Amino acid sequence: MRDNILSTCEKNFLLQAINENKRLDGRQFHECRNETIHFGTDWGSCLVTLGETRVLAQVSCDIQPPKASKPNDGLLYVHVEMSPMAALHFESGRQSDISVQVNRLLEKCLKESKCVDLEALCIVSDEKVWNIRIDLNVMNFEGNLASCCSVAALAALAHFRHPDVTSTGEKIIIHPASEKDPIPINLHHYPVIISYALFNNGNHIVSDPTALEEKVADSLLLLSVNSYREICGMHFEGAPLPSSDVVIKCSRNAVNTATHLVKQIKKALSDDLEKRSRASFGGLSDSLDLNHIFSRIEENLRIDFKRECSWRDEPTPDVKPDIGGVIKMESDEDLNLDIDSDGISDSDGEDSKYSVKSVNQKTAELISKGPDLLDNDDTDMSDNGEVIEVPPKSDAKNLEEIELSGDSEEEDVVVLDSSIK
Amino acid sequence: MEHYKSVHPLKYYQDYLAHDIRPDGRGLNKFRNVAINVDSISSANGSTIVRIGNTCVVCGIKGELGPPKAEEPQNGFLIINVDLPPLCSSQFRPGPPSEKAQALTAYINNIAQRSNIIDLKNLCIEADKLVWTVYCDIVCLNYDGSVVDACLASLIGSILSVTLPKVHYNAETSVISVDEDIPIPLTVLCKPIATSFAIFNDDIILADPCGEEESLSNGTVTVIIANDELHSIHKPGGNTLSEQQIQKCTSEAKERTILIYKLIQAAMKQR
Amino acid sequence: MEVDADAEEILNADSLKCELNTLSRADGSSVLCQNKTVMAAAVYGPVEVKHHKMLIDKAYIEVIYKPKCGISQIGDRLFESIIGSICETAILSSFYPRTAIYLIIQELQDCGATLACSINSTCLALIHAGVAMNFLFAAVTCEIHSDQNQLSQFQQENRKSEITFVFENTSDRILAVDSYGEISEVEYKDCLKKCRNSSKVIFKFYQDMISKYATKM
Numbered sequence: 001m002r003d004n005i006l007s008t009c010e011k012n013f014l015l016q017a018i019n020e021n022k023r024l025d026g027r028q029f030h031e032c033r034n035e036t037i038h039f040g041t042d043w044g045s046c047l048v049t050l051g052e053t054r055v056l057a058q059v060s061c062d063i064q065p066p067k068a069s070k071p072n073d074g075l076l077y078v079h080v081e082m083s084p085m086a087a088l089h090f091e092s093g094r095q096s097d098i099s100v101q102v103n104r105l106l107e108k109c110l111k112e113s114k115c116v117d118l119e120a121l122c123i124v125s126d127e128k129v130w131n132i133r134i135d136l137n138v139m140n141f142e143g144n145l146a147s148c149c150s151v152a153a154l155a156a157l158a159h160f161r162h163p164d165v166t167s168t169g170e171k172i173i174i175h176p177a178s179e180k181d182p183i184p185i186n187l188h189h190y191p192v193i194i195s196y197a198l199f200n201n202g203n204h205i206v207s208d209p210t211a212l213e214e215k216v217a218d219s220l221l222l223l224s225v226n227s228y229r230e231i232c233g234m235h236f237e238g239a240p241l242p243s244s245d246v247v248i249k250c251s252r253n254a255v256n257t258a259t260h261l262v263k264q265i266k267k268a269l270s271d272d273l274e275k276r277s278r279a280s281f282g283g284l285s286d287s288l289d290l291n292h293i294f295s296r297i298e299e300n301l302r303i304d305f306k307r308e309c310s311w312r313d314e315p316t317p318d319v320k321p322d323i324g325g326v327i328k329m330e331s332d333e334d335l336n337l338d339i340d341s342d343g344i345s346d347s348d349g350e351d352s353k354y355s356v357k358s359v360n361q362k363t364a365e366l367i368s369k370g371p372d373l374l375d376n377d378d379t380d381m382s383d384n385g386e387v388i389e390v391p392p393k394s395d396a397k398n399l400e401e402i403e404l405s406g407d408s409e410e411e412d413v414v415v416l417d418s419s420i421k
Numbered sequence: 422m423e424h425y426k427s428v429h430p431l432k433y434y435q436d437y438l439a440h441d442i443r444p445d446g447r448g449l450n451k452f453r454n455v456a457i458n459v460d461s462i463s464s465a466n467g468s469t470i471v472r473i474g475n476t477c478v479v480c481g482i483k484g485e486l487g488p489p490k491a492e493e494p495q496n497g498f499l500i501i502n503v504d505l506p507p508l509c510s511s512q513f514r515p516g517p518p519s520e521k522a523q524a525l526t527a528y529i530n531n532i533a534q535r536s537n538i539i540d541l542k543n544l545c546i547e548a549d550k551l552v553w554t555v556y557c558d559i560v561c562l563n564y565d566g567s568v569v570d571a572c573l574a575s576l577i578g579s580i581l582s583v584t585l586p587k588v589h590y591n592a593e594t595s596v597i598s599v600d601e602d603i604p605i606p607l608t609v610l611c612k613p614i615a616t617s618f619a620i621f622n623d624d625i626i627l628a629d630p631c632g633e634e635e636s637l638s639n640g641t642v643t644v645i646i647a648n649d650e651l652h653s654i655h656k657p658g659g660n661t662l663s664e665q666q667i668q669k670c671t672s673e674a675k676e677r678t679i680l681i682y683k684l685i686q687a688a689m690k691q692r
Numbered sequence: 693m694e695v696d697a698d699a700e701e702i703l704n705a706d707s708l709k710c711e712l713n714t715l716s717r718a719d720g721s722s723v724l725c726q727n728k729t730v731m732a733a734a735v736y737g738p739v740e741v742k743h744h745k746m747l748i749d750k751a752y753i754e755v756i757y758k759p760k761c762g763i764s765q766i767g768d769r770l771f772e773s774i775i776g777s778i779c780e781t782a783i784l785s786s787f788y789p790r791t792a793i794y795l796i797i798q799e800l801q802d803c804g805a806t807l808a809c810s811i812n813s814t815c816l817a818l819i820h821a822g823v824a825m826n827f828l829f830a831a832v833t834c835e836i837h838s839d840q841n842q843l844s845q846f847q848q849e850n851r852k853s854e855i856t857f858v859f860e861n862t863s864d865r866i867l868a869v870d871s872y873g874e875i876s877e878v879e880y881k882d883c884l885k886k887c888r889n890s891s892k893v894i895f896k897f898y899q900d901m902i903s904k905y906a907t908k909m
Contacts, residue, residue, distance in 0.1 A: 047800065058761040081763075084796050085796035088717070088739065137760060142716055294712035362460050362688060530767075535872035652875070657774040657777045657778070658782075661863065663866070
């Protein structure tokens with residue numbers, strides 16, 4: 001699937017609106033869409049929406065050997081995944097241009113701005129460090145993905161807690177959450193990406209562009225700004241700018257937006273901490289908007305999950321682990337598995353339709369006895385008008401003969417083949 | 422006849438099934454012949470070839486020594502991989518594992534884990550330092566239906582036949598010494614055996630379907646039995662079945678599992 | 693649809709929450725919370741299909757399951773194959789020849805019974821997308837604990853075994869089953885009964901959900 005092609009009239013319509021100082025969704029040029037931040041029950045799980053753009057972030061950790069060049073630093077890995085859920089033209093499991101770009105921008109924003117205290121993530125120098133992985137799943141793509149992802153990644157990082165570890169010389173002990181409280185990651189500062197779309201040589205600057213505005217714009221400017229009003233990353237793409245005023249103008253605006261966003265993240269974090277202590281805390285299940293026509297809630301459902309009383313008396317079959325390689329389902333005597341000279345052994349009396357036959361070294365076969373069905377059906381077939389070919393009877397005879405005859409391996413191969421064709 | 426089959430494969434089958442017989446001469450609930458050969462590959466620590474009709478699967482087990490995961494220092498690893506190479510059927514292409522192979526690998530790994538075939542703690546030599554990683558590679562040589570049955574039977578056969586050498590680990594010098602003369606078998610806690618069925622037109626259930634039957638059917642059911650108890654039923658969609666029909670599959674699978682146990686034992690006895 | 697009146701004893705205060713139309717791009721989308729497990733599903737289709745995947749007599753159905761952390765693995769393939777074959781039976785795919793229907797499921801929060809929750813959210817997304825279906829389907833997971841005298845849906849800890857049933861709304865027959873761990877015959881029958889009862893609750897939920905928005909549209 002390809003992305004929808006942008007039609008000229010759609011493009012002209014948008015440009016004309018921009019020239020008249022209007023945006024298609026009715027926002028002011030400097031206005032951002034509303035953001036919502038929700039945290040899950042797991043540490044480091046966060047759902048962020050920016051208008052219709054929706055991103056799920058999950059931070060996870062494991063222990064790995066560090067890089068040889070930085071033996072005292074933990075590892076940080078960012079991965080942006082765009083599935084067809086976001087928009088149909090993204091392929092699952094394959095990186096698209098935009099996901100590579102956003103991935104790189106986030107690395108610049110979080111890794112290279114040194115906002116994460118990686119040294120604190122070291123367990124044993126040169127041997128074991130925490131590897132922190134941020135997975136960003138884009139659920140809906142409606143423009144300004146970088147900004148939405150950066151908020152999600154930062155909020156998830158700030159929310160995440162890794163298990164406590166004690167190192168006793170040689171050994172390390174990882175404490176589960178029940179023993180020791182998990183530890184949050186140290187963040188030096190909070191950088192977020194703010195993006196702008198520029199039209200008409202930078203005369204019209206639009207903040208938080210939608211997917212359509214991003215497509216039509218002459219150029220895009222993305223700035224990483226932290227809550228201390230510092231710029232820690234910048235990306236520009238598209239048509240060249242005639243003057244640098246635009247960048248300065250944007251960065252002035254960006255610091256305000258960034259402070260606002262970081263404030264929102266911190267507020268969401270403290271709200272979450274408070275909600276967590278309550279019994280009714282449902283994590284992301286609280287993120288649903290239950291007030292609109294497309295939503296519904298049923299609580300205290302009368303689902304009966306009580307065991308029937310008879311279970312209690314049911315003796316649980318004790319499974320004895322048997323040692324060694326031999327199956328001890330039944331003892332050998334019960335099995336009555338005596339292998340006679342022909343190598344045929346009848347396991348259970350006449351009822352059994354199958355017989356176990358030991359062929360030669362290390363090989364055994366399970367053969368169905370007498371193809372009784374074929375004989376009976378002969379008459380039925382001829383009565384019927386349908387054209388049905390009855391498999392030649394010789395096959396069946398063949399099977400019987402060989403089953404009783406010698407035990408060389410080659411012949412047995414014939415047995416199998418003939419009984420199937 | 423051949424033309425009829427190629428033009429209307431489904432009708433061809435239905436004509437046969439109307440007479441309670443299948444084109445290969447079997448009755449509806451008849452299983453194909455099974456052959457098992459243990460210790461087939463001398464270079465592996467344990468191996469088994471299983472043949473169910475034309476379906477042929479080989480499983481080889483290799484043990485490797487390595488450090489455990491830091492999170493679970495007591496546990497070794499049991500890694501099962503199912504490969505469906507292009508040679509087993511024209512429906513598979515060369516390259517990375519097909520979705521079918523991945524789903525099958527995941528299913529068999531789930532069974533191994535949840536049914537607890539072996540205790541991973543038994544694979545530990547020295548906690549946090551050295552454990553066994555047991556690689557079970559299951560390769561399908563001929564894909565002709567009921568592959569899960571063959572895969573699981575070959576896995577159980579190989580795990581029962583596997584022997585790992587005795588390993589000494591010196592904690593102070595961290596020297597590993599392997600004693601090949603003392604073979605130690607694995608402790609097998611559970612031996613799940615799979616039996617597959619195919620659903621045809623709502624009401625007809627075919628035991629042990631061949632490849633053609635599987636592709637023409639409206640869904641399959643796999644029942645896994647160990648120690649005469651149900652360990653898994655896997656029916657991914659397909660036509661709906663009634664409670665009784667599933668019950669019938671389970672009881673048939675129970676009978677067959679005993680036969681397969683006897684078969685594996687007969688093969689093991691002659692080593 | 694009548695919910696079985698026998699289900700009198702209220703043991704777990706289970707809740708079902710759902711929101712449709714959460715994603716602007718997809719043709720149908722849903723977020724479903726069963727207790728604390730949250731799954732999102734999106735449906736695109738019928739849409740244009742790639743040439744090599746085109747089927748001349750029916751729609752090509754593809755299911756993608758996205759875990760929330762790490763890249764998708766073989767376990768997710770198993771989920772995809774189960775959900776895929778359920779949908780192939782449920783969707784009237786011969787209505788849409790030479791097209792594709794894409795189903796994408798995103799895990800949002802895992803507190804047990806993920807398979808059941810993702811199957812149910814898929815069904816809701818299909819309803820929202822207006823895809824023609826043979827029947828609706830609902831999945832229920834039942835966990836058996838060795839030390840307790842009770843079954844549960846979302847406990848996860850110390851479970852001996854678990855079984856997931858998928859039912860359809862036109863008959864009492866079973867559409868799909870997936871189970872792991874040892875289950876005795878008595879336990880199996882009990883689970884089936886319990887799951888069938890609770891599937892009726894879910895079908896009722898679907899019905900209420902649709903009638904809420906369909907009457908006003």
